[in-house]
Amino acid sequence: MTIKYTLPARLLHWLVALGIIAAFALGLTTDSMEGFSMQKLKLINYHKWLGISVLALVAIRLLWRLSHRPPELPAQMQPWEKQVAHYTHMLLYVLMFAVPLGGWLYSSAKGFPVVWLGLVELPNLMDKNEELAGTIKFMHKIGAWTLVLLAVAHAAAALKHHFIQKDDVLKRML
Amino acid sequence: MRRTALFLSLLAAGTLGQAQAAPADPAKSSVKFVFTQMNVPVEGQFKKFSADIAFDTAKPDTGKVNIAVDLAATDAGSSDANQAVQMKEWFNTSSYPKATFSANQFKPLGGGKFSATGQFSVKGKTANLTVPFTVKPDAKGSWYEGSFPLSRLAWKIGEGEWSDVGAVADAVQVKFKLYVAK
Numbered sequence: 257m258t259i260k261y262t263l264p265a266r267l268l269h270w271l272v273a274l275g276i277i278a279a280f281a282l283g284l285t286t287d288s289m290e291g292f293s294m295q296k297l298k299l300i301n302y303h304k305w306l307g308i309s310v311l312a313l314v315a316i317r318l319l320w321r322l323s324h325r326p327p328e329l330p331a332q333m334q335p336w337e338k339q340v341a342h343y344t345h346m347l348l349y350v351l352m353f354a355v356p357l358g359g360w361l362y363s364s365a366k367g368f369p370v371v372w373l374g375l376v377e378l379p380n381l382m383d384k385n386e387e388l389a390g391t392i393k394f395m396h397k398i399g400a401w402t403l404v405l406l407a408v409a410h411a412a413a414a415l416k417h418h419f420i421q422k423d424d425v426l427k428r429m430l
Numbered sequence: 431m432r433r434t435a436l437f438l439s440l441l442a443a444g445t446l447g448q449a450q451a452a453p454a455d456p457a458k459s460s461v462k463f464v465f466t467q468m469n470v471p472v473e474g475q476f477k478k479f480s481a482d483i484a485f486d487t488a489k490p491d492t493g494k495v496n497i498a499v500d501l502a503a504t505d506a507g508s509s510d511a512n513q514a515v516q517m518k519e520w521f522n523t524s525s526y527p528k529a530t531f532s533a534n535q536f537k538p539l540g541g542g543k544f545s546a547t548g549q550f551s552v553k554g555k556t557a558n559l560t561v562p563f564t565v566k567p568d569a570k571g572s573w574y575e576g577s578f579p580l581s582r583l584a585w586k587i588g589e590g591e592w593s594d595v596g597a598v599a600d601a602v603q604v605k606f607k608l609y610v611a612k
């Protein structure tokens with residue numbers, strides 16, 4: 257019998273995964289658009305809304321994770337494998353906070369407040385600062401790429417568990 | 431030289447029965463605006479303008495104000511937007527480089543508040559505009575300050591797809607602060 261993650265943990269996992277992929281794709285799209293257009297303006301705002309939604313879900317997810325212990329990893333895993341899995345998950349959590357917070361910080365630095373869904377105006381994280389904005393955008397970009405590449409490695413590990421080790425690691429999250 | 435200039439301007443002021451127009455100090459003065467794009471308030475600034483103000487709070491009806499804003503020097507919040515704002519759909523600065531306001535009708539509104547009514551002209555269209563302001567004297571001069579909403583669509587600022595007020599709201603809040611030394 258497979259002991260699964262709790263339903264909220266599973267839902268949050270997949271919602272956050274989808275949100276990150278979509279935000280990443282939108283971010284790359286707007287960044288490749290030249291100049292200033294209605295389309296770009298809209299997509300940047302959708303990107304910001306989506307990113308803030310991810311941030312909120314990640315916060316809920318972390319609270320849930322801290323109050324609900326996940327099922328034990330399979331006994332056949334080597335201690336070092338468990339360590340690698342553990343640290344990867346920790347780093348994923350750090351990046352899931354850092355990347356959207358970095359985007360929010362960048363938006364503030366550029367002098368554009370974040371109005372989530374066009375409804376809720378969030379506070380600026382810093383005053384407008386054009387010089388720092390460039391650096392912050394670069395960090396946001398590097399952070400986003402690291403997050404996505406790490407998530408790809410994480411997904412590859414899950415598939416390896418499923419198809420090669422044939423254990424129930426992936427099933428627990430489905 | 432200076433005496434003659436002084437004499438001439440006193441003469442001009444005397445004959446016209448108007449207060450003498452003095453330029454606003456560009457270092458202390460500012461004309462800013464806040465526009466709303468997708469419900470996000472974004473601040474911008476007209477970085478180059480001239481303002482000549484003749485205004486005596488005791489005799490408001492003799493006042494005269496001339497303001498000219500150099501639209502090519504508009505900071506619209508980001509480098510992309512600064513370029514876009516020069517385009518045909520927005521200010522069309524190559525055809526209409528300046529926005530001007532000249533007012534000679536003033537009304538006291540009480541409590542140090544006044545209104546100025548005059549011709550506002552931008553992008554080839556001229557129409558009446560009334561602007562409220564306050565006057566605060568200090569030891570060396572006077573501050574003229576005010577804030578008012580301007581309908582961008584009334585002056586065709588943002589045409590075509592940009593006339594969509596869901597993307598960029600119609601009302602643009604203009605905030606000015608002009609300092610004229612004595």
Ligand code: HEM
Pocket residue numbers: 275276279280281282283284286287288300303304305306307308310311355356357358359360361362363370393396397400401403
């Ligand atoms: C899951 C969270 C997020 C991911 C994965 C993500 C990813 C990205 C990526 C890949 C880019 C393109 C960077 C480049 O190539 O230079 C980008 C740009 C950007 N991001 Fe995010 N982002 C996230 C959250 C946020 C949030 C929460 C905000 C703000 C509230 C934000 C604001 C921006 C802005 C303003 C840009 C620049 C867009 C442009 O100028 O084209 N991001 N993001």
